[in-house]
Amino acid sequence: MKKSYQSLEDNSDHTMKQVINRNLSSRFLLLGLIALLSFSSHTIFAQDGDPVAGKSLFNSQCAACHKLDKKMTGPALRNVEARLAEDEGLDRQWLYSWIRNSAGMIKAGDAYANKIYNEYNKTAMTAFPQLSDADIDNILAYTAQPKEEPKNTGLPPIDGGPKGETSSFSNKIILGALALLFALLAAGLFLVNKTLRRFADEKGIAVASDDREERTPIWKAFVQNQFLVLMSAIFLLLASAYFAYGWMMQVDVNQGYQPIQPIHFSHKIHAGDNKIDCKYCHSSARVSKHSGIPSLNICMNCHKSIAEYNGEVTPEYSKEFYDGEIQKLYKAAGWNDAEQQYSGTPSAVKWVRIHNLPDFAYFNHSQHVTVAGVECQTCHGPVEEMEIVYQHAPLTMGWCINCHRETNVDLKDNAYYTKIHEELSKKYGVNELTAAQMGGLECGKCHY
């Protein structure tokens, strides 16, 4: 057994060199060798190939450029062996040498190799000298598997697009129906009251209303009691002052602001489920005032390979809905997924800005993110759980100041602070300094 493995390996080593040298005579020798070997039980197994092992190899080595049923950097590979045998008369030997060293074959002038190379705009396929014949057999076995039909789970298809709208629509219907019901009830009560009174009038029963005249009505009693009037006037004034103050204080505070974005971009899926670092997309937060919204080329770094959504779905958002959103991204970037190239005219995605300080206040991300080492979530809340982003903090001056009073400055390993720290800690007689003691309360730091 061991021996046959050995010879297989030697042999694969051979093939590679042979192809490079295009040495015909030794090629014949090799063919003979392979013919001999194919009688041993080992190679027969290898010839058939193991699609399961092939799948993992394919996914780790080839899937960067090939998909089974779709053109990517390279051609679709479903049934590639059968296709090449039929159309071009190429055998498995050709495939072995192509996969191990396609560049060598192109250079050596192999006709089909050059044809396909030019067809793909001279994109070089990586060489895989490390793959043995058995490995390649496994991969080919995997590519020869019939296409899986989409599984029918028996569930009725969930309607995709305007899911959110329908639910809010039905809410409105329910509310409207309730309001109508109340109106009917009120009208009913009114009518019942009226008819009862009419009956009473006809029968000559005096409805007990006469003796009411004798008692002073409650409001008159109230007006006559001056103390009560004074107290309730004060109470009313205070209450309205309280509400007026509350209302005026919330003017221009946009906590909870959650606009609808042109593309339904879910931070929950990107930063939560797939754990993409915030700074991957908001990369200028490290070095500048602004955190920045990623341009579309950054989206396409991943979405060239991710054309559809295969993660968890909720009743509110279905797979079709998410796929449609990715198509919107492709349309804006001008990417043609079938051709795998940029061919359309790109257009801007007009994201709606959420966090926005007034013009007279200055806030700098790199000071907080890089220098102070504050996590994004401290200020922006649990963004990685938000399906749609909303403003978590009030962004008022009081909010900034509170945090400056409470947060210590990270002085460690920061040469810039060593001297300041010494002087200031002497001045305040403390070991740790808050941002406020460093000058984070000076008006000019935030207003200029």
Place this chain on the structure above:
Amino acid sequence: MKSLYKILLITILVGAFTSCQKDSRPNYQYMPNMYEPVGYEAYGEYEVFPNEQEAMLPAEGTIARGMSAYDYKNTEDDYQAAKANLVSPLDSTQVDLERGKVLYDIYCGICHGNKGAGQGTLAKREKILGIPSYADAGRAITEGSIYHVIYYGRNSMGSYASQLSEEERWQVTAYVEKLKTDLEK
């Protein structure tokens, strides 16, 4: 009867006020001319710009401060040339592997894995397949080819030039080299 009308009136008023408070619309401002900038704000929409977008690509032929021109083109030939000839301008004292690691973990680790073996989160979750290990013999990456690939991308990998400055790219390159030698051990 009167009380009924009053109750109705109050419900209508309350309804009218609460329906104004919507999360999908920004709140009122006291004095918009104090709040809204006169100059052009980052990411603003202004008529003077093409497409009304303040965010634009740098003018062609310009080089940002602190960066230098990169002479290799985005072609296979120049990839091979960079692979063979391009070397890092950082000497051993300027290489900061700690910073390289931080940047690498943010921008590359998500696909290539924090060890560089091609097992990042996206690969493990089978969202993006076929991410190579840096130690792949068939690729035989070098300092120059790593930098070239960060700059232009390669096949299904995109360019990272817009997220990393020139110096940061070389720091990441140095860190990838380290990962490669660790993997080959």
